[in-house]
Amino acid sequence: MPAKGVSRVGGLGTAVGACVLLAAALSACGSSGGESAGTSKRSAELQLPPRHAGFDYQIGGAYPPPPGTRVVSRDRTASPAPGLYNVCYVNAFQSQPDERTSWPSDLLLRDGQGKVVVDGDWGEALLDIRTPAKRQRVAARVNRWIDGCAAKGFDAVEPDNYDSYTRSRHLLTADDATAFVTLLSRHAHARHLAIGQKNTVELAGLRKRTGLDFAVAEECAEHDECGAYAKAFDDRVLVIEYSDTGLRKARTGFGDRLSIVRRDVMVSTPGSDDYVRRVR
Numbered sequence: 001m002p003a004k005g006v007s008r009v010g011g012l013g014t015a016v017g018a019c020v021l022l023a024a025a026l027s028a029c030g031s032s033g034g035e036s037a038g039t040s041k042r043s044a045e046l047q048l049p050p051r052h053a054g055f056d057y058q059i060g061g062a063y064p065p066p067p068g069t070r071v072v073s074r075d076r077t078a079s080p081a082p083g084l085y086n087v088c089y090v091n092a093f094q095s096q097p098d099e100r101t102s103w104p105s106d107l108l109l110r111d112g113q114g115k116v117v118v119d120g121d122w123g124e125a126l127l128d129i130r131t132p133a134k135r136q137r138v139a140a141r142v143n144r145w146i147d148g149c150a151a152k153g154f155d156a157v158e159p160d161n162y163d164s165y166t167r168s169r170h171l172l173t174a175d176d177a178t179a180f181v182t183l184l185s186r187h188a189h190a191r192h193l194a195i196g197q198k199n200t201v202e203l204a205g206l207r208k209r210t211g212l213d214f215a216v217a218e219e220c221a222e223h224d225e226c227g228a229y230a231k232a233f234d235d236r237v238l239v240i241e242y243s244d245t246g247l248r249k250a251r252t253g254f255g256d257r258l259s260i261v262r263r264d265v266m267v268s269t270p271g272s273d274d275y276v277r278r279v280r
Contacts, residue, residue, distance in 0.1 A: 048194050051258075051259070059073060091159075110128070139187070196216045201217070201225045215236070241262050262276065
């Protein structure tokens with residue numbers, strides 16, 4: 001999700017079922033609601049995002065990438081941009097508000113009184129990943145979405161809300177989060193997708209344990225975090241700033257190393273009154 005109070009509008013919608021055969025060595029996958037079948041990835045090679053590349057963040061709606069763009073991130077319900085490196089956004093640790101009732105009741109995190117724990121900023125129920133068995137069940141559903149990303153031809157996946165444990169009223173731990181994202185990493189790699197760490201700078205040093213390949217960092221310059229991501233991920237960092245001040249700081253400190261874009265807080269599309277997209 002957008003860091004530190006920034007609105008997220010991506011990840012909306014429910015997927016439709018598609019069974020994907022990605023390689024002869026892989027077994028058939030299950031259906032994934034809200035996505036239509038696409039073309040399987042042509043190469044079995046894992047492709048990492050390029051460093052210091054033109055980048056656009058389109059999780060609020062897909063549109064033709066501006067000139068100079070080499071990397072684009074889009075919601076899992078969208079299609080990849082032809083000829084570019086494409087990252088697929090998936091809300092992995094929390095339920096979209098309109099999808100809450102589609103989750104088994106026992107996979108929604110509940111407090112001691114049995115009330116669902118909700119991320120108040122976004123109205124999203126946190127998913128219960130406290131036990132190995134529940135992590136496997138939640139991952140089974142998220143992995144079907146990852147299968148859909150691979151089927152459409154995305155190069156990588158961006159599982160959002162890695163930091164949901166910080167909003168769980170101490171019911172979830174960092175160990176729960178890292179154990180869960182490790183399951184997603186293994187599955188993404190089996191589908192020949194790279195996988196990015198979304199925000200959560202405090203866990204960046206665990207990337208070798210978790211299998212995460214690159215970072216998607218919102219407002220890292222604004223909050224003096226870009227250096228930590230750059231060190232952990234060897235400069236494979238996609239930076240989104242939501243203010244001109246943040247963009248200036250990002251470019252001053254890391255303009256020759258990281259992939260940086262300034263977007264509006266609604267991550268809107270061209271033609272909208274809110275639309276902002278700058279790289280300088």
